[in-house]
Amino acid sequence: MKRVSVDIGGTFTDCFVAWDGRCIESKALTTHHNLALGFNEALRNACAELALSEYELLSQVDSVRYATTLGTNALIQRKGPRLGLLTTAGFRASVPLAxxxxYGVGLPHAQQMDVPNAQRPEPIVPLPMIVEVRERIDYAGQVVMALDEEQLREALRTLVDKGAETLVVVLANSVVNPAHELRIREIFLDEYPGHMLGAIPMLLSHQVAGRKGEYVRAMSTILDGFLHQVMYHGLGxxxxxxxxxxxxxxxxVNHNSGGMAQLNSTDALQTVHSGPVSGIAAGEHLALQAQLGNIVATDMGGTSFDIGIVVEGGVKHYDFNPVIERWMVSVPMVHLVTLGAGGGSICSYDRMFGSVQVGPDSAGSDPGPAAYDRGGLKPTVTDADLLLGYLDPAHYAGGRIKLHARRARQAIEDELAEPLDVSAIEAAKRIKSTVDANMANGIARELRTRGYEPEHFTILAYGGNGPLHACGIARALGVRRILAPPFASVFSAVGAGNMSQLHIHEKSCWTTLFDASQQRFFSDYAQFNAVVEELEQRGRDDLLRQGFAAEQIRYRLELDMxxxxxxxxxxxxxxxNRLTEPEQVLQLIEQFHARYGERFGQGSQTPEAGVRINTIRVCAHVEHPGIAFADIRPQGEPLPPPPPRAHRDCHFVGHEGAIRTAIYDEAALTVGTQIDGPAIVVTRATTYLIEPGWRYRAAAQNAVWFTRLDH
Incomplete structure (x- = not known):
C-alpha cells in the first residue's frame, strides 16, 4: 500500500504516509492563506524520511486523501458569496425566524439561558435577498398551486439585480415532489444562459437534503451555497x-458522514468537520481490530478538543440534525462535540469568578502561542505546558518550531499571574488544571447524557496534545486507564486514509408499519421498495461516476422509526433491502423494539401507539483496504525503561515545588517498556507526560497505555 492522507487543522497540517509497510508521521503549521503551502511542507518532511522526492512519491501513491476545516473557517470568517433565496410564498420569514x-443554537448552555443578552448570528442571507415564489405543493406531493412562471422570472431578475452571486431554491415539500424546483432551474437557465452569468450556481434544496423540515433543509442548502466557491477554489x-x-x-475528500469521495462528487457542506470525523473513523477501526470494546475518541489539537463515541461492534453515533457553527441543518453527520480546549486556546482572567478561563478563542498557527515568538501576546495552554517544564523548547514539533520560555512567562504574568496575585508557575498550574477539567467534563457529559458511564469505555487521547494531557484528563474524569493510540499525533490523518468511498441519500417517507387505531400492518411493499430503489440508484450513480463497477458497490439500509x-x-x-411479506414487517418492528429498549431501557417501548418510519436512508459504499493496526493490548512481562537522556525540573498539579523529572527519547517506545511517573517521553511527533502516580506502558505501533497506580 502506498497512500498519503492529510488532515488540515486550524493550527497544524498533519500528514500520514503509508509506504509499503512503512508508516511516516509528519506535521507542519497550517497556512490558511494557501493550504497547499502547509501541505507541501508536511509532505517534504515525510519524503525526507523515505529518501524520495515529492514527484517520486506522488507519482506512485494509489491515492491522496484530504480532511479539511476550510469550510469551518469560512463560516467563522463569513467568507462567501452574496446569496439570494427563492422560497414558497408565505415562507419568507422561515429562515430569519429560525x-x-x-438566538441560542450553537452556543454553550449558559449563554443559551441568558435570554436578555441573546443575539442572533449575522444572517448569511439577509431579508432583502429572500424573494417569494407563488407556488404550492402539499405534504403528499400534490400540486395545490401551479408555479407562476412570469412572477418567477421577475423574482429572478430582482435577485440578480441586487447582486446575488449564488442562488438557493427552497420550496415547501419539494422532497416529496421536486417538480417546481426543477422547473425553476430550467427557467433560470433560459432567462440567464451560462454565457451571460458565467458560473453562477443555483442549488436546489431537495438535492442537498432529502428530509422534510423547511428550516433545516433551507439552512443546509444555504450553507452549501455559501461554502461552494470557497471550497471549490480552496480544494481546487x-x-x-x-x-x-x-x-x-x-x-x-473526506466527508463528515464517515466516508469520502472524489472532489467532483463532494458537496461543500459534507466537508465541514471532516477532520475530527476522520479521527473517530480511525478509532472505530482500531477498536474493531484490537477488540477494545466501547471507545471515546478524543482529539486535542492546537485549536479544539473533539469528542466522538463508538460503541462495541463499530456502531457510531450520528446526528441527523447537526448544528454547524450557529445553524441547524439536516445532513447526516457523525456525532461530534467540539470544545475550545486545544494547545493554542487562549487563557484569560475571569473577573466575575476570580479564576482562569480557557478558550474558546484560539491563537491558531498565526500568530500562535506567545512562546512561538510570532507576535502572539495572549497566554495559551502551550505556554503553560512550556512553563511547567513539559515541553522541550529546542525539540518542539521535531525541532521545527523553537519555543521561547521568556515570552510564555511574560504573557502568563501579565494576563493571569498579576490579577490572580500568584506566581507565574501557579497560574500555569491553574491553566493545566482548568483545561484538563474542561475536557474531562466534556467527556463525562457526553457519555452520561447518552446513558453510559466513563469506566465502561476505553478513552483514546490523540492529536498533537492528547498524550501530553492524557493523565490530567483521566485524573479529572476519575478513570484509571487511558490509551494514546498508534500514530497518536496524526491519528485523524490515519483515519482519513482508512475511510471507504461512501454516499448517503435519504428521503422523508412517512410509512405506518403498524396502525394502532385500525390494528393493521403495512402492506404497500411496492411503495417502500420504490423509494429504496431510488436512493440506491442515486448512490450507485455517484460511485459509477467515480469509476467503480456496479458489483463493487454495497448498500446499507437505515430507517428512522x-x-x-x-x-x-x-x-x-x-x-x-426490500419488503415482500408480512413476516419482514414484523422483523423490522422487532428490530426497532429491541433498539429502542437498548437506548431508553427495556419496558419503555409503546407498540400500542403504533410504529412509523419517518425517513428512509441508504448508504452506498465501496470498501478500500485500510491501515492494519497491530494488537496493542499489553502482553508479557514489562521491560525496564532505557537510561534517561536528561532530567528537568517540572511542576505538577497537586504537588508543591518542582520535581526532578526523567526525560526519555524514542527508545522508550519499545514494546513493553514500563515507566512510573513522573517522567516525560519526547518523540519527533509528540510528548507523552507521565504524571506522578501514573504508569506508562508502551505497546505495538507506538501506542501507549496510561494506568493510575494504586496507593
Missing part, C-alpha cells in the same frame, strides 16, 4: 498543486 431558536488549488507535483489520480406521534426517532439498521 424556529424561534436561532490543492488539486492543482498535486498535479504540478506529479499526481495524476483524482483527489479524494418512532412509536406513534413521539418526537424522538431511533435509527434502525436492517439487512432487509
Amino acid at each position: 424556529r424561534a431558536k436561532g 488549488t490543492l488539486e492543482l498543486n498535486l498535479r504540478e507535483a506529479g499526481y495524476r489520480k483524482p483527489m479524494l 418512532r412509536y406513534g406521534n413521539q418526537r424522538v426517532e431511533t435509527a434502525v439498521v436492517t439487512s432487509l
Whole structure:
C-alpha cells in the first residue's frame, strides 16, 4: 500500500504516509492563506524520511486523501458569496425566524439561558435577498398551486439585480415532489444562459437534503451555497498543486458522514468537520481490530478538543440534525462535540469568578502561542505546558518550531499571574488544571447524557496534545486507564486514509408499519421498495461516476422509526433491502423494539401507539483496504525503561515545588517498556507526560497505555 492522507487543522497540517509497510508521521503549521503551502511542507518532511522526492512519491501513491476545516473557517470568517433565496410564498420569514431558536443554537448552555443578552448570528442571507415564489405543493406531493412562471422570472431578475452571486431554491415539500424546483432551474437557465452569468450556481434544496423540515433543509442548502466557491477554489488549488507535483489520480475528500469521495462528487457542506470525523473513523477501526470494546475518541489539537463515541461492534453515533457553527441543518453527520480546549486556546482572567478561563478563542498557527515568538501576546495552554517544564523548547514539533520560555512567562504574568496575585508557575498550574477539567467534563457529559458511564469505555487521547494531557484528563474524569493510540499525533490523518468511498441519500417517507387505531400492518411493499430503489440508484450513480463497477458497490439500509406521534426517532439498521411479506414487517418492528429498549431501557417501548418510519436512508459504499493496526493490548512481562537522556525540573498539579523529572527519547517506545511517573517521553511527533502516580506502558505501533497506580 502506498497512500498519503492529510488532515488540515486550524493550527497544524498533519500528514500520514503509508509506504509499503512503512508508516511516516509528519506535521507542519497550517497556512490558511494557501493550504497547499502547509501541505507541501508536511509532505517534504515525510519524503525526507523515505529518501524520495515529492514527484517520486506522488507519482506512485494509489491515492491522496484530504480532511479539511476550510469550510469551518469560512463560516467563522463569513467568507462567501452574496446569496439570494427563492422560497414558497408565505415562507419568507422561515429562515430569519429560525424556529424561534436561532438566538441560542450553537452556543454553550449558559449563554443559551441568558435570554436578555441573546443575539442572533449575522444572517448569511439577509431579508432583502429572500424573494417569494407563488407556488404550492402539499405534504403528499400534490400540486395545490401551479408555479407562476412570469412572477418567477421577475423574482429572478430582482435577485440578480441586487447582486446575488449564488442562488438557493427552497420550496415547501419539494422532497416529496421536486417538480417546481426543477422547473425553476430550467427557467433560470433560459432567462440567464451560462454565457451571460458565467458560473453562477443555483442549488436546489431537495438535492442537498432529502428530509422534510423547511428550516433545516433551507439552512443546509444555504450553507452549501455559501461554502461552494470557497471550497471549490480552496480544494481546487490543492488539486492543482498535486498535479504540478506529479499526481495524476483524482483527489479524494473526506466527508463528515464517515466516508469520502472524489472532489467532483463532494458537496461543500459534507466537508465541514471532516477532520475530527476522520479521527473517530480511525478509532472505530482500531477498536474493531484490537477488540477494545466501547471507545471515546478524543482529539486535542492546537485549536479544539473533539469528542466522538463508538460503541462495541463499530456502531457510531450520528446526528441527523447537526448544528454547524450557529445553524441547524439536516445532513447526516457523525456525532461530534467540539470544545475550545486545544494547545493554542487562549487563557484569560475571569473577573466575575476570580479564576482562569480557557478558550474558546484560539491563537491558531498565526500568530500562535506567545512562546512561538510570532507576535502572539495572549497566554495559551502551550505556554503553560512550556512553563511547567513539559515541553522541550529546542525539540518542539521535531525541532521545527523553537519555543521561547521568556515570552510564555511574560504573557502568563501579565494576563493571569498579576490579577490572580500568584506566581507565574501557579497560574500555569491553574491553566493545566482548568483545561484538563474542561475536557474531562466534556467527556463525562457526553457519555452520561447518552446513558453510559466513563469506566465502561476505553478513552483514546490523540492529536498533537492528547498524550501530553492524557493523565490530567483521566485524573479529572476519575478513570484509571487511558490509551494514546498508534500514530497518536496524526491519528485523524490515519483515519482519513482508512475511510471507504461512501454516499448517503435519504428521503422523508412517512410509512405506518403498524396502525394502532385500525390494528393493521403495512402492506404497500411496492411503495417502500420504490423509494429504496431510488436512493440506491442515486448512490450507485455517484460511485459509477467515480469509476467503480456496479458489483463493487454495497448498500446499507437505515430507517428512522418512532412509536406513534413521539418526537424522538431511533435509527434502525436492517439487512432487509426490500419488503415482500408480512413476516419482514414484523422483523423490522422487532428490530426497532429491541433498539429502542437498548437506548431508553427495556419496558419503555409503546407498540400500542403504533410504529412509523419517518425517513428512509441508504448508504452506498465501496470498501478500500485500510491501515492494519497491530494488537496493542499489553502482553508479557514489562521491560525496564532505557537510561534517561536528561532530567528537568517540572511542576505538577497537586504537588508543591518542582520535581526532578526523567526525560526519555524514542527508545522508550519499545514494546513493553514500563515507566512510573513522573517522567516525560519526547518523540519527533509528540510528548507523552507521565504524571506522578501514573504508569506508562508502551505497546505495538507506538501506542501507549496510561494506568493510575494504586496507593
